[in-house]
Amino acid sequence: MPFKSQAQRRKFAQLLVEGKISNQTFEEWNRETGGAQLPERVKPKASPKSKPKPKPKRRAKRATRGK
Secondary structure, eight states, rough: OOOOOOOHHHHHHHHHHHHHOOHHHHHHHHHHHHOOOSSSSOOOOOOOOOOOOOOOOOOOOOOOOOO
């Protein structure tokens, strides 16, 4: 799976230095990314906004009979 951003690439490099991932894993990801220009950060996809709940309709006041 290729890197999606420069920040992700830096994070993987940090994990490699700390010994939490193997050199093989890092190189595989790097190879799949190739020389692509990556954005600094990837913004999360906007979640679809839910429709606002309709307000309950007010019932009209009943007219009172006059005496």
